[in-house]
Amino acid sequence: MALLKFILRYVFMTIEGWFDKIFTVRWNPFYYLGALGYFYFWVVAATGVYLFIFMDTGLTEAYESVEYMTHDQWYLAGVMRSLHRYASDAMVVMVMMHLVREFAYDKYRGGRWFSWVTGVPMIWLVFASGVTGYWLVWDQLAQYIAIATTEWLDWLPIFGEPIARNFISPSHLDDRFFTLMIFIHIALPLILLFIMWFHLQRINYSKVNPVRGLAVGTMLMLLVLSFIEPAVSHAPADLSVVPASLNLDWYFLWAFPLIEWTSEGAIWGFAFVGTIFLIIIPWLPPRPKEAVAVVNLDNCNGCTRCAVDCPFNAISMVRRSDDAPFAQEAKVDPDMCVSCGICVGSCPTATPFRRRGELVPGIELPDLTVVQLREMAEKASVKLEGSERIIAFGCKHAIDPENLGQKNLGSVMMPCVAMLPPSFVDFVLSRDLADGVVLTGCRDGECHYRLGAQWMDERVAGDRDPRLRKRVPRERLLKVWAAPTDRNMLAQEIATFADQLGNLEKPIESPAQNQTDPVVLDTDNAKETV
C-alpha cells in the first residue's frame, strides 16, 4: 500500500506542478477537487429542480416529457438536462479523484478519519442518485438499468417476491412506480447533502466553493458541451423487448456489465468488501498516535489564535478553569488533533527570545517543544561558517533542504512549517545564528495539514498574528513552497539565495540581542511585544 501511495503521490505532484503553471496555484483545480464536487452538486441540484417542474411521472408520459424538454425546448430545458447529466458525471470524476488524492497524500489517518469515513456513504449515495435518475427517463437504457438493479437487489434474501418481476412484462408496471422513483431520486441527494455537511464538521476553513475563475471556467465548459452534444435518450422503454445495444454512462453504470460478466453475488461481495475496506483503511496498518498538543495554562491568556488557526477544529475556547484573570482558555480535543503544531506557531508566547524562566508556551507539542526547536536551530548554526550561512526551517512532508547538497546550510524540520513561530526568523538573524533563513514546506495547495503554507505566508506578510516583525530584513528570508518533485527548483532557489546573501552587507548588531524576556501577555489584546 505504501508503494501504491508513493506512486500515486508522485503522479499527483507532477501533474499538479504542471497545473500550477497553467492555472496558477490559486486556480489549480487539483486543489479544489472536493470543492468542485460540491459545485457540480449544486449545478445538478439547480438543474434538477427545473427538470422536475416539467417532468411527468406517468408510464409513457415520463419519456414524452423528457423528449419534449430535449427537442422542443432544447435551448433551455434541453440544456438543463444536459447540464444535469454532465455535471453529475463531472461530480463522479471529482469525487473519485478527491478520494484517490487524499489517499495518495495520506490525508485520511489519525484525526482525519472522520472526514474519510463520512465520505464512504457519500460514494454510495452519489451512485444511487445517478442510477435512479437514469430510471426516470424510461427509455431502453432506463429499462435495462431498472431490471439489472432490481435483479441485483433480488440477490439479497429480503424480498418476498422478486422486485425485478415489476418489469417482467408491460402489464406488471404502473405509473405509481415512477412516483416512487422520483421520490427516491430527490430523497437520496438530500441525504447526500446532509452527509456533505457532516463530512466537513471536523475541517476548519473547508473549501466548499472553488475560486471564481475556476467556477466560471468549469461552468462554461459544461455549457459549451451541453450545446454541442446535448444529452439524448434511447428509444422508449418496451418491456416486451430486451434492449440489445446500449450507450452506457460508464461513470455511473460501470457496475451493470460487471454483474452480467460475473454475478449478482460477486458484485455484492465486491461492494461489501470495498465498503468495509474503505471504512477501516484509516487504521490500516495501525500507527501509534502522535502526542497531541498540550495547553499550558500558566502561559495561556485565552487569546484564541490557536483555535482560529487550527485546521481541524481540534481546539475550542472554554471557560477559564484556573484563577488567572482571563475569560477563556484553550482546550484541545485529542481525538481531533493531528499533531501538526500549527497552534504552536500561532501562540504569541512561543517566542525563542525568552530568557527569564523556562520557555513554556501556552500550547505546544510534547514531542517537539519550542525549547527543542530553539536548541535545534542553535545546533544547526554551530556547524555553519562564512557569510552565507543558512538555517532552513522545513516541513517533514516536503523536502529536507539539508539533503540538497547546499553547503553551509543546516535545517530544522517540523511536522508543518507553520509550527514555527515567526519570531524564530527574527531570533536566528538577530542572534547571528545564520545570515539567512529559508522557510520551506509543501506546495501551497498540497500542504499536508491544509493551511500551513497559507498561514505562514500571511504571518510573514504581516497579515496574520503572530506577525513577523518589520525589523527583520526580508532580503535575508527566502520562502519556497516545494513538493518532493521540486528538488531541483528548491536547490536552485536556495543556491541563488546563498549567492544573494554573500552580496549583502553584514547587519549592524541589533539591540534586541541583549533584551531578555520580551513577552508580555496583554489581557485585552495579546500581542508579542519585544
Added chain:
Amino acid sequence: MGTGMRYLAQGIVYTVFAVAIYIFSIGPTYTHLESDKAMIKLSFAHATKPKGECKVLTREELAKLAPNMRRPKICPRERMKAYVELELDGKPTYQSVLLPTGFHSDGAVRVYERVPVPAGKHTITVRMRDTARENGFDYEVTREVDMVPGQNFAIDFNAPKGGFIFE
C-alpha cells in the same frame, strides 16, 4: 508562461475534460443481448401448501392453552418445496428445487431466471411439482412460440388462474 498562453492552455485542459466526460457518458456501446437472440424469463412467486396436515384441537387441549392462544385448528408453519423445470425444444434448459423463503420456511417459493435463446421457432415446456408427490407434475404447459430478435418472453405462474401464463 504568459497570461495568453495560460488561458490557451486552460482552454485545452477544459476541452480535454469535456471530451472525456462526453465520451464516457455515452460509450463505449455495451451489447446486452446479441442481435439474433431473444430472452425467456421464467419468473414467479408461489405460496405452496403447508408441509403436513392441520390438526383440530380437542376442547381439553384448547383449555390447556392461554385464552389468547386458543385456535381450534393448528397448521404446520413450514411450506412445501417446489420443483420446476423448463425444456426448450425437448432439451432440459433449466431445472431447480425451489425452497420456501423466510426464516421458518413459511414464505413463497420464488424463481427469476433469464434464458437467452436464438430467435425463431421453439417449443417451450414448463412444469412444476409443488406437492408431496415424488413423480409427475402438478402443472405442465407446452407451447410453440416464434420469437423475434430482442423479444422478451415472460413465463409467469398464477395458481388460481390455472398455472403457467405465457406473456
